[in-house]
Amino acid sequence: MPFAEIEGHQKQLEALIRSLEGNRLHHAYLFLGPDGVGKRKIAFSLAAAIHCPFRDRDSCGQCETCLSVRDGNHPDVRTIGPETGKREITIRQMRDLQRQLEFRSFSGKKKIAIIDPANIMNYHAQNSLLKTLEDPPGDALLILVANSTASLLTTVLSRCSRLCFTYISVGKVAEVLERRSGVTPEKARILAALTGGSLGEAMNCDATELLDQRKRWIERFSSLSLGDHRGVMALAEEMAGDRELSLQVVQWIEGWYRDILIHQMTGSEYEIRNIDMVESIREAASVHPLDHILSVLSLVGRVKRELQRNYNRRMILEDFLINVATRNPQ
Numbered sequence: 001m002p003f004a005e006i007e008g009h010q011k012q013l014e015a016l017i018r019s020l021e022g023n024r025l026h027h028a029y030l031f032l033g034p035d036g037v038g039k040r041k042i043a044f045s046l047a048a049a050i051h052c053p054f055r056d057r058d059s060c061g062q063c064e065t066c067l068s069v070r071d072g073n074h075p076d077v078r079t080i081g082p083e084t085g086k087r088e089i090t091i092r093q094m095r096d097l098q099r100q101l102e103f104r105s106f107s108g109k110k111k112i113a114i115i116d117p118a119n120i121m122n123y124h125a126q127n128s129l130l131k132t133l134e135d136p137p138g139d140a141l142l143i144l145v146a147n148s149t150a151s152l153l154t155t156v157l158s159r160c161s162r163l164c165f166t167y168i169s170v171g172k173v174a175e176v177l178e179r180r181s182g183v184t185p186e187k188a189r190i191l192a193a194l195t196g197g198s199l200g201e202a203m204n205c206d207a208t209e210l211l212d213q214r215k216r217w218i219e220r221f222s223s224l225s226l227g228d229h230r231g232v233m234a235l236a237e238e239m240a241g242d243r244e245l246s247l248q249v250v251q252w253i254e255g256w257y258r259d260i261l262i263h264q265m266t267g268s269e270y271e272i273r274n275i276d277m278v279e280s281i282r283e284a285a286s287v288h289p290l291d292h293i294l295s296v297l298s299l300v301g302r303v304k305r306e307l308q309r310n311y312n313r314r315m316i317l318e319d320f321l322i323n324v325a326t327r328n329p330q
């Protein structure tokens with residue numbers, strides 16, 4: 001995608017374009033910021049801008065070169081991520097990359113490697129990458145894409161030029177959604193608030209379906225009551241059938257209790273995500289004891305991790321929903 005078509009992140013894009021203009025790109029970048037804000041897309045835009053023969057300092061987005069970069073088929077642009085079934089990027093992948101970087105580029109331009117997500121490189125992979133970062137081949141450009149620096153070695157971090165990305169404003173996300181997806185202003189506003197300023201996430205949804213689905217699930221889990229084992233079992237069974245759905249619903253549960261907490265602490269609707277359900281949030285905030293909200297929220301983190309690790313979904317969800325039911329006001 002050409003830089004010109006990217007929404008938001010103007011400062012970061014200008015910095016990249018200036019470096020392209022002056023031929024002053026660093027040999028390694030760290031694109032740092034939360035998921036869904038467009039870091040990977042911008043890494044590919046940079047790769048296309050370097051290789052597209054039809055534009056200076058940007059790409060045309062339509063030529064054969066641009067399309068091959070976009071589709072991951074360009075011989076000088078590689079993406080390194082976890083291999084199927086793996087949770088780490090390994091030293092073997094880094095050694096492969098190093099071997100490839102030793103050859104000259106096919107196009108005579110830069111050889112680009114996008115490591116995404118870079119924060120799952122294991123220790124040995126990072127140490128191996130360090131050698132490349134310390135002595136990079138002249139035509140190499142490495143882009144590390146990460147949502148956190150926590151697991152990255154300081155030696156790796158110190159050799160990358162850092163570009164930080166943040167969520168674009170909820171108002172901007174809503175405006176883009178309205179313009180690009182043709183949803184109503186009302187829906188755009190709800191969706192933007194719900195996804196917390198992640199344009200990627202917001203653009204990926206079928207707005208109407210998603211909003212309705214969320215509402216239905218919220219109504220179901222917030223009406224579970226103590227001793228309602230049948231309700232808990234039915235809900236758990238339905239969620240457990242689909243890993244993505246179970247993660248999504250847990251996220252909705254988190255968002256719901258988060259909103260109740262915010263309303264209870266601030267007495268205002270500012271910062272609430274489920275903005276189309278303010279009435280119900282206000283009502284729930286008036287009857288939920290604070291320690292119940294906090295205990296559901298603290299369970300959510302654990303449940304998400306367990307679901308991602310593919311433990312017995314149904315058991316995890318039953319346990320979790322019993323907890324939610326116990327803490328719902330009776």
Ligand SMILES: [Zn+2]
Pocket residue numbers: 052053054055059060061062063064065066
């Ligand atoms: Zn092009």
